[in-house]
Amino acid sequence: MEYHYPDLCITNEQLTTEHYGAEFTPQYIAPNQEAEYEIRSNIIVDGNDRFGVSAVVFDKYEELIWMGEQGGHVTSYYGPNMQKYTSFQVHESDQIRDIITAENGIYALTKSALRHQIRRGIPKHTYRSNNMTDMQCLYHVSTHKLLMGGHQDKLLELDLTKMKETVILIQEEGCAVLRSNGSSLIACGSAGGVVTLRDVRTPRSAVHTFRAHNACLSDLDMQGDLLITCGFADSVGVAVAEPYVIVWDVRCLRGTQSAKEPAWSIQTASPPLLLHFLPAFSGRAVAVSGDGHVALLDVNASSAGIQSVFQVDTQSSVEVSVMDVSSTSQALIFGDQSGHLHLFSPRQNREPVFNNFSRATEFADQVVGLPSVSFKDTTFQFSSVPMPPLTSGSRWFNALPPEFYRKYYRKPKPIDPEVLKTMKMQGPIGYAPNPKTSKRNQIPYVEDTLEDLNAMKISENKISPQPIPKHYQKLDLRYNKHGPNDPELEACNKTGLPGLEAILPNAYCNSMLQVLYYTPPVKATLLAHTCAKEFCLSCELGFLFRMLDTSGGMPCQAGNFLRAFRTVPEAAALGLILPDRGPDTRVDVIALIQSWNRFILHQNPL
Known part of the structure; x- marks a missing residue:
């Protein structure tokens, strides 16, 4: 999703007075020279000349990447080569704020509507409500329940089976980010820098609320008991991006006894704006800055630092706006405001998979094309064009049944009378001298003339009278007044x-x-x-x-x-x-x- 801070994001009332607002000691560690991830694919999305990428997510069920742009268009890409799979319009003008994938399709969120479409691009349902004024984020609570948040004073819990919503009033300045640690705890981050921890079973009451940044929040993520945030600090009335990632121990925030500090920071070379944990690893996260600087972090308290650094090659003055990590952590996807998608994978893995157990993606039937030949090409062999396959029980039109074939023998010429006159019989064989009335190799058969063919056709077209089947013959109805009628007559009415x-x-x-x-x-x-x-x-x-x-x-x-x-x-x-x-x-x-x-x-x- 895009950055979560508003245009005017700092006021004097937003300055924190809690003990979490203390100065953080810098813990900058020199990055490794060799980057762990490298570029695999780089494509231009549809409509990049007008709109940038506003949402990107890996499919949790298939090997697909879903992208939403600022013009309301959604496109999916298949595999590490990012072959275009489907492309469709969700809204005529509003940008795509967030996308989540479900077993039976995807849910795309715009400013005031939620669209459900199957992966082939066919829309199933569009949900709108008066409570959806400036929506921003989605969270999949269960197979039949969604949680929606935005820059408004309420959360919406939507029952996907009944399509009924439940309004949850909140005290903080809206909800721009919704992330979970995989259990019942979810973190709701507002653009004003306040983070609220809620239990998904009882979302109406907040478990804990604290201010993570005194100006505004950019992004956050959760994994286990760790919560990472990045954002902006107030510097003389101006919001300045903080050049570090803050790591929070949720157990300490919720009041459990622990010897750890409630928060510590990890210094980065460039102020981070997007954060995401690596699901396949414990305590590893990705921090992305607006200029494309990507840092792999170890967020554990004992070894917090930077493990690897690489750069997303964006055009000048173009910022990286969205990112996501696959469930296998074998692929990272970045989208920028110029309409480009950048897919990264580990150096040793050139064919990354997005999910460990992805199901097969449904593709359209392959259309077999015929070769294109010019009318002036006299050397083309028409027999080289293959015949299309036939289904069971069907045959070609020119394959006539055997009863349509008849054998015709050519009529021989009558024997010349001169030969018959001079013929001498020796047993069953007759001998006669050649009268030489015909040339050598002349056809000894009668050639059919036009009159002969017409006469043959007329004789073949003669219809011989055939008896009418009994069940088509006219019945002679004869009623018997003094006894039962004919059984055949009684059987006519069935x-x-x-x-x-x-x-x-x-x-x-x-x-x-x-x-x-x-x-x-x-x-x-x-x-x-x-x-x-x-x-x-x-x-x-x-x-x-x-x-x-x-x-x-x-x-x-x-x-x-x-x-x-x-x-x-x-x-x-x-x-x-x-x-x-x-x-x-x-x-x-x-x-x-x-x-x-x-x-x-x-x-x-x-």
């Missing part, structure tokens, strides 16, 4: 739903009868109807519906209903009754069904 036979006169109303049957209120009313009337349409409909319920899918006849329907004078007056000889072809059946529907709906109890 739905299990009952139907009505259309062999009776006035059966045009079968469709509307089924509509009434499948209308539950009408069906229930008719089934419950009883009366003493001889020809009651409602009684006959109820009887018909009972037959359909108990038919088990067999077709039924509406004979009783149609017989009662013929006795209704109003139906005959409306022309709803057709003669027995069958419906007249000139009758409009659609209008007839509509009239029948209006008539039947006016009957009781409908």
Whole structure:
């Protein structure tokens, strides 16, 4: 992350009065001449002509490096060669303040939003809140919980499962840095120089609060019981970078009995602005100054000093803005304000790994390109272009099935009559002199002319009559009034739903009868109807519906209903009754069904 001090970071009220503000004795040790780390890769990030690098982090699950710039763009790089993996825009203008990696993607923090994206660049969720005004840092508490801080008077604890936040009010001047020692203790550093130790299980109450620098804090980190800080001191109203790293013993700060001093300092050649412990080593840290001066420190109290020094080659007047250390401590990454990333690894390790047990990174399928050939190239062999692989069960389009191939033999010429006249037979073999009517090596076959080919095509296209399959033939429906119908006719209805036979006169109303049957209120009313009337349409409909319920899918006849329907004078007056000889072809059946529907709906109890 970037430096954590504000533009106006010093006031008279910020001067410390605690006993930690005593003068620190310089402990400068001459650095080793041979640097332990050396440059491995140096690349230019996207948009370096306009924006600098504002966040960089090693992936904790894969061999990736994630970079965020001041223009809201995020790019990932794979392996020590820093091959570009994904690149996407998180915000249109706000810079990326911090990035953390999770098992199912990354979380990128801007000034007022938190974006969750998978590693392939597909966004999953963007979280915004009125409490996010000037966010600065992230801390991954657990797999389902995040802690966010910024230049504001509150911390935000976000539940990633429910996407609900919990506001934690703090007394210090915001929280610009969040670091942990690997246990339940986290250090919250404010830009004003105050460091607060909190328990991640009860973050609302501070375990201990002290002022690390009397002007402002630049960076801090924790490992075990050691806390290192760097920052600025107040010099006559001007913030001046302190040329040393302060090491704090957390046990002494929290009040435990220890013979050690609560703090000691390590002098550096250039004022440090960024700090980070080496996770693979105990008591070793990296201090980076703005001009690219990097020092490896031993922060233990008994042997505090500088072990190795090297330089990050940045352009003139360009400062190193961010850094990170891999979990294996085999790689260091630095980003500057000119849009460059610098990857360092130990001298003896030219292929560093970022994690001990990294999972495989998902890449896109390799696109096999075809060779590019000019149209004027007459020497190119088209057979040199490989055919693409086929999936199982597929074949090429030009691989026709065997039934599409036919063998045709060339027609021989008829034997010359002159040969037949002069032929002498010797057993089954005939001999005749050559009449010399053809030249030597002349084709002894008949050449097909255009007329012969057309005649052959016409003969091949002749369609021989083929019998129609039985299940496509038209059925001749013959109903038996006195016995069971044909089993094949009964098997036509495989739905299990009952139907009505259309062999009776006035059966045009079968469709509307089924509509009434499948209308539950009408069906229930008719089934419950009883009366003493001889020809009651409602009684006959109820009887018909009972037959359909108990038919088990067999077709039924509406004979009783149609017989009662013929006795209704109003139906005959409306022309709803057709003669027995069958419906007249000139009758409009659609209008007839509509009239029948209006008539039947006016009957009781409908």
